[in-house]
Amino acid sequence: MPSQHMLPKGKRGKTVKPEYRTQRSLAQEREAKRRAEGLPEEDAAEAIGPGSFAAWDSTLDLNGEEWETVQAAALSARRSGLVVSGPNAHRHPPEQEQKTLRRYPAPLAAQQQPEIRPLELSVGNSMPEASGVLRFVAEPAAAGLRLDAYLAKALAEISRARVVLLIEAGQVTVDDRQVRAKQRLKGGEWIQIRGEAHPAPLHATPEDLPLTILYEDQDLAVVNKAAGMMVHAGSGAAEHNRGTLVNALLHHFGAREGLSQVGGELRPGIVHRLDKQTSGLLVVAKNDAAHRKLAEMFAGRRVRKTYLALVHGEVKGEEGTIQLPISRDLVRRTRMTTRRSEGRSAVSHWRILERLRGDYGRFTLLEVRIETGRTHQIRVHLQALGHPVVGDTLYGAPRRIRRVPLAEGAKRQAAHPGDDEPEDLALERNFLHAAELEFAHPRTGKPLLLRAEPPEELREMLHRLRGA
DSSP, X not given: OOOGGXXXXXXXXXXXHXXXXXXXXXXXXXXXXXXXXXXXXXXXXXHHOGGGGGGHHHHOOOOHHHHHHHHHHHHHTTOOOSXXXXXXXXXXXXXXXXOOOOOSOOOOOOOOOOOOOOOOTTSTTOEEOSTTEEEEEOOXXXXXXXXXXXXXXXXXTSOHHHHHHXXXXXXXXXXXXXXXXXXXXXXXXXXXXXXXXXXXXXXXXXXXXXXXXXXXXXXXEEEEXXXXXXXXXXXXXXXXXXXXXXXXXXXXXXXXXXXXXXXXXXXXXXXXXXXXXXEEEEEEESSHHHHHHHHHHHHTTOSEEEXXXXXXXXXOSSEEEEEOOBEEOSSSTTOEEXXXXXXXXXXXXXXXXXXXXXXXXXXXXXXXEESSOOTTHHHHHHHHTTOOBTXXXXXXXXXXXOOXXXXXXXXOOOSSXXXXXXXOBOOSXXXXXXXXXXXXXXXXXXXXXXXXXXXXXXXXXXHHHHTO
């Protein structure tokens, strides 16, 4: 297994087991496929083929010529390209990868597992009792299976998540004993289920939170969301359903009569979203008709969305377009990636507003216009160019920005009067701001153009990096 000392300094406390297991599994799958098709050793690369381009990032070690060949094959197959225009058209090299060596033999052919038959209440060993109670005997094929896995297969009409809810609520017993979801069965146990799964109802509640409204009429409102505020809660525990933009909207506009209900009880009025640490403009629908028309405009790319982004390093050229598919990272599930060809198409256009050079190094202020609205789109696209957004530690930005060491004998000018040396800088959010929204009003068709200035913390960061 790779040593943890191969990781960058500061990250050596992180385990490398998940990455190692992923690489090993992919290598074993390729070897098994090669043997199954009877290919000789030298034809293993052909067995992978262009169709496995999605897995290249964790299994291949490509040089420049090989990368150009893979890129050309992807483009010829009508997959999205890398950077399709602009000066960075050839700047998207693969991340430095470790060459995977075949250290383990191919896995043995999997043994055929006994098939679990869906439970039929009218025949066999199932025995309906009083209303809402089901009692039956686990079939022999259940031997070795977890209780939740077996019930999810035997009760085809119930999802595994609902099965876990039943078990955790104490509604499932095995031989008249309450057990945990991971309990392994031996086959032949009496299993009893009482009632149905009832997940705790989740719905947003009004909260008196600060809310900046830049435009409002009978159909919609445009708000300036602050960084650090989630747009809406997820489907998790109810205690996390607090402090969101939806909670503030419900307090201001009213729970039912003031917001559209197309998005459901957790997302009233929400037509599109911004990341938690992204500030700026967001459209809210006040009735269902406006919501549907706005959703159609967003889906049809008829809404012009423009962002301000400050990135590390000096971006070459003046403007360009990034067209890279975006999908969920297989190893780090909180991240998105451009390294898998089966991702959803995403298009971002950028142009340079300002180049910053000072005591803290070089940075570039960009205006970014997106045609699509994928999760983390701007952040992952700019990271793919090698220029992560300032403050975006999830995609490679440092937590603190340190001043650049001076050459011997050189003098440094203080960033502020009275300062001997500039201190390290830290931004507790991403330097990403939704600055403009342009669209046609859903009822009147009148063009609307809304602008929001970047908040104080972003203006202060620019001031410090300029050395003003």
